[in-house]
Amino acid sequence: MITTQGLTKVYRSRGREVTALDGVDLHVREGEVFGVIGQSGAGKSSLIRCVNLLERPTSGTVTVAGQDLTALAGRGARAGRELREARSRIGMVFQHFNLLSSRTVQDNVELPLEILGHSGQARSRKALELLDLVGLADKAKSYPAQLSGGQKQRVGIARALAGDPKVLLSDEATSALDPETTRSILELLRDLNRQLGLTVLLITHEMDVVKTVCDSAALMEGGQIVESGTVSELLATPGSELAAALFPVSGDASGEDRTVIDVTFHGESATQPVISQLSRTYNIDISILGAAMDTVGGKQVGRMRIELPGRYEDNVVPIGFLREQGLQVEIVENVAQEPVLLKEGVTK
Amino acid sequence: MQPLLSQACWDTLYMVGWSTLIAVVVGLPLGILLVLTDRGGLLHNAVLNKVIGQVVNIVRSMPFIILMVALMSFTRWIVGTTIGRDAAIVPLAVGAIPFFARLVETSVREVDGGLVEAVQSMGGNTWTVVRKVLVPESLPSLISATTTTVVAIIGYTAMAGTVGAGGLGDLAIRYGYQRFESQMMWIIVAILAIAIAVVQFAGDSGARVLHRRAGKGGEPFRFRKRAAFLPGGPVTADATATPGKTG
Numbered sequence: 001m002i003t004t005q006g007l008t009k010v011y012r013s014r015g016r017e018v019t020a021l022d023g024v025d026l027h028v029r030e031g032e033v034f035g036v037i038g039q040s041g042a043g044k045s046s047l048i049r050c051v052n053l054l055e056r057p058t059s060g061t062v063t064v065a066g067q068d069l070t071a072l073a074g075r076g077a078r079a080g081r082e083l084r085e086a087r088s089r090i091g092m093v094f095q096h097f098n099l100l101s102s103r104t105v106q107d108n109v110e111l112p113l114e115i116l117g118h119s120g121q122a123r124s125r126k127a128l129e130l131l132d133l134v135g136l137a138d139k140a141k142s143y144p145a146q147l148s149g150g151q152k153q154r155v156g157i158a159r160a161l162a163g164d165p166k167v168l169l170s171d172e173a174t175s176a177l178d179p180e181t182t183r184s185i186l187e188l189l190r191d192l193n194r195q196l197g198l199t200v201l202l203i204t205h206e207m208d209v210v211k212t213v214c215d216s217a218a219l220m221e222g223g224q225i226v227e228s229g230t231v232s233e234l235l236a237t238p239g240s241e242l243a244a245a246l247f248p249v250s251g252d253a254s255g256e257d258r259t260v261i262d263v264t265f266h267g268e269s270a271t272q273p274v275i276s277q278l279s280r281t282y283n284i285d286i287s288i289l290g291a292a293m294d295t296v297g298g299k300q301v302g303r304m305r306i307e308l309p310g311r312y313e314d315n316v317v318p319i320g321f322l323r324e325q326g327l328q329v330e331i332v333e334n335v336a337q338e339p340v341l342l343k344e345g346v347t348k
Numbered sequence: 349m350q351p352l353l354s355q356a357c358w359d360t361l362y363m364v365g366w367s368t369l370i371a372v373v374v375g376l377p378l379g380i381l382l383v384l385t386d387r388g389g390l391l392h393n394a395v396l397n398k399v400i401g402q403v404v405n406i407v408r409s410m411p412f413i414i415l416m417v418a419l420m421s422f423t424r425w426i427v428g429t430t431i432g433r434d435a436a437i438v439p440l441a442v443g444a445i446p447f448f449a450r451l452v453e454t455s456v457r458e459v460d461g462g463l464v465e466a467v468q469s470m471g472g473n474t475w476t477v478v479r480k481v482l483v484p485e486s487l488p489s490l491i492s493a494t495t496t497t498v499v500a501i502i503g504y505t506a507m508a509g510t511v512g513a514g515g516l517g518d519l520a521i522r523y524g525y526q527r528f529e530s531q532m533m534w535i536i537v538a539i540l541a542i543a544i545a546v547v548q549f550a551g552d553s554g555a556r557v558l559h560r561r562a563g564k565g566g567e568p569f570r571f572r573k574r575a576a577f578l579p580g581g582p583v584t585a586d587a588t589a590t591p592g593k594t595g
Contacts, residue, residue, distance in 0.1 A: 054468055078390070078391075078473075078474065087468070087470065087471040088470055094462060094465075094466060100484065102485055111470065112470040114480070115467070115471055115476055115480075145562060163470065163471070
């Protein structure tokens, strides 16, 4: 649905060059929620702004719904009619909501429809419908200043949906909200994704956001996509930083002569309770040091750190059993080493 | 004395009304253009920005009385004469346009860039941005700017008597200064003080209502004293009329 190829953005100011995006290839499938995560300055904002060409990429192409936007853009700095029409079919929500303070909630939602040239009656019908969808039907006549942050973002979402977009871009939509409100906004996005078949591309620095709503995720560092894939693909990738951050496990060996291993469940396997099977089959005591698991569609997804009695040499067979079950097993050599990725976003 | 005063009031109102109208009609787009053509603006154009900026600066740096003289041939070309009320409107408007344009520029610059981005993301063009975002969002501030401009123009009109345009300022100078009839002068000062208070009050109330709706209100509104930066420095009418309320 959204594809970028070799997307590069270089900012030039007073002779200095800053590369914000460095050959980004992104592929967002239709109907999925795709999260791009990274620290401040990783290039997330530039990326999402390049998708609807609010920022002109220095090179590379952006294709949304089969339409090559970079080709529509032309050479001038200003957006031509075709690009503007394409933009009106891409919804966007912002971290700071960006609602017009001089307009009522309803008028804010009507704004994109005004731009599209709809008649007054059609506008107000559509706006009220959308406000109902986001649960703010009773606030139509209020001004944004009278709303809470979460309500403002709901208005922002309703406004983004006014043009019946197939694609919604979310620029840190929950970063200015408290955890409770964040959850309700993410639920709303999830619902919209399912009900309307909306493809959502969101950027965030909060690992929780990715964990809560995303089907796929990409990790950005220094203007490049370092890892990318569906959540189970990421888990299946040995040494994936993103998987480690999404499903953080920790815990030290309780003494000498112990083997600590990280077991990764990535959905394809693990329909059976393997840990208890392992325990029973080999008659060993297993302690679970830490686990971060989710159940998605009846399958277990996540990681678990377990401790087996004895050295590695003694445990070759049980570990082989786990691998046979289709699980991914990593031996934790130096337990003290924690995943250092994205400290701010990780919650245990 | 009565007919003299009422004629003078009418003349002042006539000049202020027309020149404010022209200043707003021309100054508003000019001020917006100053923002749009600036670095990072939607119509970024360094040359145009410099040219407009310089013209604005030159006109603003000219004392009004000199501007009036300098514009004589232009005035004759526009209204056919250089004497009288209509002739005074031309330099009044020309003097007020850059003044107002700068105030507009300041107001419009304060509009959050995120709003512009939002409208662009909806497929809006530059004109949509101006119409739906820049003007409505800075409206409270624009109203204050208009108030300041009206007060400034009332100040300018005191000098319009030089070209035989009449008005209150002219009356005050001819009777109060040249004929030592200080009573007339004080009446005019009082009228001007009341007029300016009324203009300021109306403008502030309008701005405050809009501000409060936008959720920025609450704080007491300060009286602006921008008139002191007029071309030609503090102007008689303004200087005499404001001390009571600058507090």
